[in-house]
Amino acid sequence: MKLESSPSLEEYTKGLPSQSQGPFKSRTLAIVFAIIGIAVLVAGLTALLVVLRGNISLLIGHTGVVTGTVVDEAYRPLQADIYVQLTNLHTRSDANGYFEIRSVPAGPQFIVVAYGGRARAFPVTVIGGGSVDVGRLRFTYVAPTR
Numbered sequence: 001m002k003l004e005s006s007p008s009l010e011e012y013t014k015g016l017p018s019q020s021q022g023p024f025k026s027r028t029l030a031i032v033f034a035i036i037g038i039a040v041l042v043a044g045l046t047a048l049l050v051v052l053r054g055n056i057s058l059l060i061g062h063t064g065v066v067t068g069t070v071v072d073e074a075y076r077p078l079q080a081d082i083y084v085q086l087t088n089l090h091t092r093s094d095a096n097g098y099f100e101i102r103s104v105p106a107g108p109q110f111i112v113v114a115y116g117g118r119a120r121a122f123p124v125t126v127i128g129g130g131s132v133d134v135g136r137l138r139f140t141y142v143a144p145t146r
Contacts, residue, residue, distance in 0.1 A: 062106045062128020069097040070113055073140045080115035080139060097136075113139050 070078045070093045077097030083090050084104050093099040101111075106128035110121040124134050 063103045064106055064126040064128055065100060065102050065131040066104050066109075066111060066124060066126060066134060067098070067100045067131060068111070068134035069093070069136050070099065070115070071097055071136050071138055073138070075136070075138070078115055078139055080113050083112040083114065085110035085112050085121060111137070113137055115139055 066084070070080045070082070072078050077095065078093060079095060079097070080093050081090065082093060082099045082101060084101060087105065089101050089104060091099050091101050104126045106126050108123065108125050111124055111134060112119050112121045118139075120139055122134060122137050124132055126132055
């Protein structure tokens with residue numbers, strides 16, 4: 001620094017002059033914040049995987065089997081039509097109300113039971129490569145509200 005460009009004593013009466021950040025410091029700060037952002041994103045994705053119990057590889061891109069039994073209000077078996085919502089998968093329960101649907105896409109799905117001109121949806125989470133028994137699906141008639 002040349003003597004002519006150095007600050008005078010009068011400039012120091014208000015305190016030390018602030019130092020401007022050069023391009024190196026601002027670039028370094030940007031890199032540090034980017035690294036912190038990436039670390040937070042990775043931590044969030046890891047937490048999501050832990051919440052899904054590590055089964056994420058089983059949920060993505062695979063299919064599973066859904067089984068169950070359809071019964072009426074008095075728990076008598078029903079021969080009903082069974083659908084997987086938003087797919088072309090369909091079956092009919094047997095005389096004991098039992099059904100099995102194969103190749104159901106993994107993840108959250110709705111099993112739709114149709115009987116006597118009515119239908120009801122039941123939620124299920126399908127695990128790829130596995131079988132999920134939804135148990136007894138009780139098909140009850142709910143009168144429409146007016």
